[in-house]
Structures are given as structure tokens and as C-alpha cells.
Amino acid sequence: MSRLETQLEGVDSGFARVLREVPLLDNPPLAPDWLRCEMLERYQVLQQAPVVHGSTVLEVGSGGHGIATVPLAFLTGETGRVVALERERWGMFREILTQAGYRDRIRPVTGDARQLPLTPTSVDLALCVHGIRSLRSEPIMVEVFREMLRVAPKIFLAESLPVAVNDAQRAHLEMYDLRQEFFEATTGERDDLHYLAQERLGQLVAEAGGVVLTSKVVEVDLPHALAYFPRDLLKSVKDPKRREELLARWDRAEQLLRLHGTDHPPVGVIVAARSL
């Protein structure tokens, strides 16, 4: 039995049924069930979020596959609504949401989370799951958290931590940590930032005017394929010394991936409210 199928045995049967509607994808070297595995990870992380059945939830940075959007639509239920905010990468979002049967529960909105197109306290909860890494800098994170606290009485943040307790997590971090340098060296812009320490995330929430209600670390026992990127992309790095250095690091990371696989590092989760 696959690792996914084993884990699905312990999951709500309704969500397991939804996951089996999510398409298998042909993106080698990723396993065909990578999207289902990632959605199960989001479902497990969202168990820590104060998501109420029938409520309206804003999701910041939903991304091109709706990885957290699908479990969120399941958890808010038939009478709930998800406002999915994304700056630019819609990709397969509509197709996946339709296949999961959730097209009607979700309102996709294109926009910048630094200026949310929503009135104060207009949603029950605002959350960002595995999207903090894409916010490009700490000052932007603070701006976004402040906006989330404006539109919702509570926010929920979840992001991988720069911590490895086994070899598969170490392999993930080795490959993932190349991404920030790769983007910087090729586009001059930052993306896929190094994961933040849990304590730092809490400090940024406080800077944004929030008070942390709960702060936890969640261990998920699932593969995390998404750090991988093709070696050839590094060949576009202009500075030869930098290119050689990054290629050597990529080779080492890929060897670790082949030896140990690649797992989700522990995930830091925070629930916060506006401070008075």
C-alpha cells in the first residue's frame, strides 16, 4: 500500500473520497500522487486552524493547484465559503476545484494581499498555509499579516520550519534552500524564501499588531516533493563561480533525495488575533 493510502485510512472518509477525485499528475520526477499527498498535508495542518463549519474564510496565496483550498472547502462545508486570493499563479486552479466538486463554494480573487479588496472584519478567519515563503521579504509579511488582521478577527498562519529531524527532511531542506538563491541569481527577485524560525514568525505577527493566541509545531509524516527543480535551470545563472557553486549544491541535494526521499519538515502554526 502507498504511503498516501496508509495515511488515508486514518482520515475522515468524506475527505478521503474528495482526495480520490483530485487528478493524478504527470510531472516526473514527482510521483503521480504528489498533489493528493500535498492536499492531505494541508488537511492535517488545517486541523489546528479555528475553521468553523458554515463560516467564510479568506485564503491568502492559494496558488495554481488550490492545494490548501480543497481541504479548506471541505472543512467549511456546504454552507461555508472560501475567498481564495492569489496574485498571479492560477494555473490549474479552476480545473482542480471543479474535479473536487467545490467550484461553487470558492470565490477566486486576483489581487495583492498587501491591499486586500475586503472591508474590515468581513470574513470569519484569514489564513495563509505554506504561502508565507512566497511573500518575498519580512516587511511584506508584516504588511500582509496587518491586512489579514484588518479583515478578520482571527488569523491562522502555517509554514514549514527550517528544522530536520530525519534524513528525508534534511534532503528536502538541502534542495529547497537552493530556491531562494536560484531566483535571486536569475531574476534578481526573491521567491521561495528560506523558511523562518517559529519565534521569528511570532515576532512578525506582533509587529503587524497581532497577539499570538496559540503557537504549535505540527509533525506530518508525508512526502514533500515540491522543493525539486530541474538542474538545467541553474545553467542560466550568469556568474560562473556562483553557477558552479549552485550546481554542486544541487548535485549533493539530489543525491540525498535519491537516498532518503523527501519529507515535509515540521510545520509551525500560529493562531493570532488583533491586539487591543
Ligand SMILES: C[S@@+](CC[C@H](N)C(=O)[O-])C[C@H]1O[C@@H](n2cnc3c(N)ncnc32)[C@H](O)[C@@H]1O
Ligand atoms: C507557495 S504558493 C502556494 C501556497 C498554497 N497555499 C499551498 O498550500 O501550497 C504561494 C502563492 O502566494 C502567491 N503570492 C505571493 N505574494 C502574494 C501577494 N502579495 N498577494 C497575493 N498572493 C501572493 C504566489 O503567487 C503563490 O502562488
